[in-house]
Amino acid sequence: MRRLYAILIAAGFVYMMLSFLGVVPGYGNIDLCSRVSSSFLLKDVSEQNAKNWLMAKGLETKSIEKVYGEKNKEDGCANVVTSIVVNYRSFDTLGEVTVLFTAALGVGLILGGTRRKKYGLLPNFVFRESTRILVPLIILFGAYIFVHGHLTPGGGFPGGTIIAAAALLLYLADEEFFLSKVSTGALEGSMGGLYVIAGLLGLAIGGYFLYNFLPTGRVGNLISSGIVPIVYTFIGLKVGAELSGLITDLHSEEG
Amino acid sequence: MVYWISIILMGIGIYGLLTQKNLFKQLISLAIIDTAVNVFIIAAGYVEGGKAPIYTKALPSFLKGAFVDPLPQALVLTAIVIGVGVLALGAALLVRVKEKHKNLDVENMKGVGE
Amino acid sequence: MMTALVVLAGAIMTVAAVFAVEAKKILDSVIAMSVVSLVSVFLFIAMRAPDVAITEASVGAGLVTAVFLVALFRMKGGDEE
Numbered sequence: 001m002r003r004l005y006a007i008l009i010a011a012g013f014v015y016m017m018l019s020f021l022g023v024v025p026g027y028g029n030i031d032l033c034s035r036v037s038s039s040f041l042l043k044d045v046s047e048q049n050a051k052n053w054l055m056a057k058g059l060e061t062k063s064i065e066k067v068y069g070e071k072n073k074e075d076g077c078a079n080v081v082t083s084i085v086v087n088y089r090s091f092d093t094l095g096e097v098t099v100l101f102t103a104a105l106g107v108g109l110i111l112g113g114t115r116r117k118k119y120g121l122l123p124n125f126v127f128r129e130s131t132r133i134l135v136p137l138i139i140l141f142g143a144y145i146f147v148h149g150h151l152t153p154g155g156g157f158p159g160g161t162i163i164a165a166a167a168l169l170l171y172l173a174d175e176e177f178f179l180s181k182v183s184t185g186a187l188e189g190s191m192g193g194l195y196v197i198a199g200l201l202g203l204a205i206g207g208y209f210l211y212n213f214l215p216t217g218r219v220g221n222l223i224s225s226g227i228v229p230i231v232y233t234f235i236g237l238k239v240g241a242e243l244s245g246l247i248t249d250l251h252s253e254e255g
Numbered sequence: 256m257v258y259w260i261s262i263i264l265m266g267i268g269i270y271g272l273l274t275q276k277n278l279f280k281q282l283i284s285l286a287i288i289d290t291a292v293n294v295f296i297i298a299a300g301y302v303e304g305g306k307a308p309i310y311t312k313a314l315p316s317f318l319k320g321a322f323v324d325p326l327p328q329a330l331v332l333t334a335i336v337i338g339v340g341v342l343a344l345g346a347a348l349l350v351r352v353k354e355k356h357k358n359l360d361v362e363n364m365k366g367v368g369e
Numbered sequence: 370m371m372t373a374l375v376v377l378a379g380a381i382m383t384v385a386a387v388f389a390v391e392a393k394k395i396l397d398s399v400i401a402m403s404v405v406s407l408v409s410v411f412l413f414i415a416m417r418a419p420d421v422a423i424t425e426a427s428v429g430a431g432l433v434t435a436v437f438l439v440a441l442f443r444m445k446g447g448d449e450e
Contacts (some may be wrong), residue, residue: 006273014266021258028303030324037300037326041308080308080322081420084329096333103340110347117443145423153309153419157336161427168435219310239336243432246343250439256372257412260379264386264405271390279395279441283402287386290409290429297416307417323417335424339433346440353444 040084043075076216076225077150085155086228086235090210094195097238101192104242104249108181113254116178123173131173138166146236150225156232160239167244171251178252184245191238198231257298264291278352278359282345289338293331300324375415382408395441403434 025031032038077083085093146159170177202211210231217224264287271284305323349359356364382405389401406429413422 003274006270009273010266010270013269014262017262017265018259021262024258024299027256027258027298028301030300030302032302032322032324035324035326037324040325041322078310079420080310080325081328081332084325085332089329093333096337099337100340103337103344106344107347110344110351119442151309153307154423155332155420157332158420158424158427161336161339161424161432165427165431165435168432220312243339246340247436247439250343250347250436250443256375256379257416260375260382260412263379263383267383267386267390275390277395280390280398283389283395283398283437286402286433287389287405290406290425293421293425294409294412297413297418297421301416305417307419309419328418328421331418331421332424335421335428339428339436342433343436346436350440350443359444 040088041080043077043080043083075212075228076219077228078220079150079152079155081153082150082155082228082232083225086149086231087210087212087225090199090231093235094199094210097192097195097235100239100242101188104246107246108249111249111252112181113249113252114181115253116176117251117253118175121175123175128173131169135166135169138169139163142166142236142240146232147229148222149232149236150228151220151222156235157239159236160241161243163236163240164243164247168247171247179244179248181245181248184241184248188238188241188245191234191241195231195234195238198227198234202227257294257301261291261295261298264288264294276361278349278361282342282349285345286338286342289342293335293338296327296331296334300327371415375412378408378411378415382412396438399434399437399441402437403430406430406433 032041075083075087077087142159142162142165144159145154145162146156149155149159167179199210202213203209205211205213210227212226212228214226214230216226219225223229268284268288268291271287272281275281275284300323302323306321308322308325308328353359358364385401385404385408389398389405392398392401406425410422410426410430413419413425
């Protein structure tokens with residue numbers, strides 16, 4: 001009986017969502033020019049330019065080949081997703097990082113402790129030894145991902161997660177390994193503080209919170225796009241420390 | 256097409272939330288709904304024949320149909336990481352529930368579901 | 370070609386999701402959930418979202434599964450129906 005009702009409710013939900021599909025634009029048929037994303041893609045969100053573009057729809061004439069390697073294209077990020085996450089909507093990202101911090105804090109309050117919980121299992125010899133070779137490489141790869149976040153796919157969030165995966169590997173390979181709460185907490189707190197300080201510096205220099213006050217350089221170079229790679233490095237280290245602390249909490253017990 | 260996949264996955268997740276008595280199964284159903292919603296939001300920004308929104312040397316001509324919409328991608332990017340935090344919080348709560356009640360079945364817990 | 374692959378991915382995701390919800394052992398269900406996440410990475414790549422694909426591959430398929438398995442191990446196998 002319970003299953004029948006559940007199937008009815010789920011089917012009703014699916015029917016509701018499928019009828020809702022008539023309102024959403026069809027899959028793949030989206031007019032980007034009518035969305036706010038078009039100004040993000042053009043890397044020009046100032047009001048006057050938006051008006052100009054709306055007036056002259058013959059945008060195809062403006063060749064985009066100029067953008068790659070051009071100087072001062074608003075924020076200079078080659079990756080538009082990164083430029084939205086860390087530049088246009090950076091305040092939103094600060095809030096999201098806070099949500100993640102709160103979730104990690106909750107895990108720490110529920111499960112945290114000062115001693116490593118032992119299961120009495122001895123990991124495989126090959127696994128133990130190869131972990132020592134792999135962990136530096138994994139951390140290097142994570143750092144590569146968040147340092148190159150403005151050029152290639154990736155960024156602070158996946159880079160931090162990959163660093164946390166290295167911590168997880170260490171926990172699985174060694175029964176004695178235990179990260180102290182002080183180290184992850186200090187790294188996390190200082191990185192969060194530096195993010196806010198970068199925002200306040202922008203407020204002092206440019207008049208907006210998290211204003212991109214450094215020179216933006218050429219699109220496509222490693223040292224370009226102002227504070228975006230710096231802020232993404234803060235986010236990457238913060239997320240990595242937070243998730244490592246979360247894994248530490250899962251492996252610890254009181255005592 | 257991708258809309259259909261994600262909506263069916265959401266339906267399966269809701270079915271799991273309603274039928275399963277084990278709390279861990281309910282958490283897994285939540286994780287499935289999480290993935291499905293992310294797929295749905297990304298599908299709302301797909302442009303047929305568009306490229307990934309990264310400027311490279313070999314660039315498409317211009318905006319119309321050149322790139323897919325980057326805004327849903329930016330939103331989902333952070334939503335996924337928030338998801339892992341929330342799911343880990345749920346898993347931590349379940350560890351404590353198991354320690355207190357000795358099982359995870361909603362109907363066999365003392366003082367719950369009688 | 371791409372449409373056929375997307376349909377195949379959708380079929381795998383649906384089967385894995387049903388298995389994750391209905392499996393008797395929780396371990397099977399966690400692994401099936403990680404399969405759903407992993408195949409969704411392919412969907413993200415098909416929809417030209419490489420940033421999200423990287424994040425989902427490292428977070429959804431890697432870390433969430435690991436966290437669930439560690440939590441499951443900590444409660445000694447959970448409850449099997």
